[in-house]
Amino acid sequence: MKFIIVGRNLEVTPALKSAVEDKIGKLAKYFNPDTEVHVTLSVEKERQKIEVTIPVKGNIIRSEQVSSDMYVSIDLVEEIIERQLKKYKTKIVDKQQTAEAFSQMYVENNYMDDEEVKIVRSKKFDIKPMYPEDACIQMELLGHSFYVFINAETDQVSVVYKRKGDTYGLIEPEN
Numbered sequence: 001m002k003f004i005i006v007g008r009n010l011e012v013t014p015a016l017k018s019a020v021e022d023k024i025g026k027l028a029k030y031f032n033p034d035t036e037v038h039v040t041l042s043v044e045k046e047r048q049k050i051e052v053t054i055p056v057k058g059n060i061i062r063s064e065q066v067s068s069d070m071y072v073s074i075d076l077v078e079e080i081i082e083r084q085l086k087k088y089k090t091k092i093v094d095k096q097q098t099a100e101a102f103s104q105m106y107v108e109n110n111y112m113d114d115e116e117v118k119i120v121r122s123k124k125f126d127i128k129p130m131y132p133e134d135a136c137i138q139m140e141l142l143g144h145s146f147y148v149f150i151n152a153e154t155d156q157v158s159v160v161y162k163r164k165g166d167t168y169g170l171i172e173p174e175n
Contacts, residue, residue, distance in 0.1 A: 030085050135149040
């Protein structure tokens with residue numbers, strides 16, 4: 001695995017780098033050796049946060065963990081990603097396309113599916129053009145954590161969502 005480690009509001013010391021490579025390196029058994037792992041370590045007040053993103057042909061495996069100790073956060077994020085890989089193996093490994101991004105051991109191993117992804121409700125609604133700010137207001141009025149709408153500025157389907165700290169995010173399609 002190839003590590004790209006970045007620090008925000010913190011210097012990535014050799015000890016931190018080593019801890020990340022050792023702990024996240026345990027996931028190497030699931031991936032091919034040339035897989036890139038993007039790691040961002042950050043500190044905000046007392047919050048020690050690690051974000052790990054692993055892009056693999058058509059999928060993104062991602063987790064972020066926060067604690068009062070960076071080493072605890074590193075331990076937690078590795079456990080979460082390993083659990084995701086085992087739980088969703090049949091979903092993320094498409095035999096024809098993305099299997100080459102993963103190690104042979106991972107592709108051939110059968111992990112127990114704890115829970116299947118089940119859609120239990122389906123809704124239809126009118127999507128009308130509006131500005132992202134108006135979509136945020138509509139989302140708040142409905143009490144939802146996200147809202148799908150047609151962006152009046154781009155004429156494309158977009159999503160606004162509520163983030164931590166009472167801020168909002170906007171998801172737009174790439175062209």
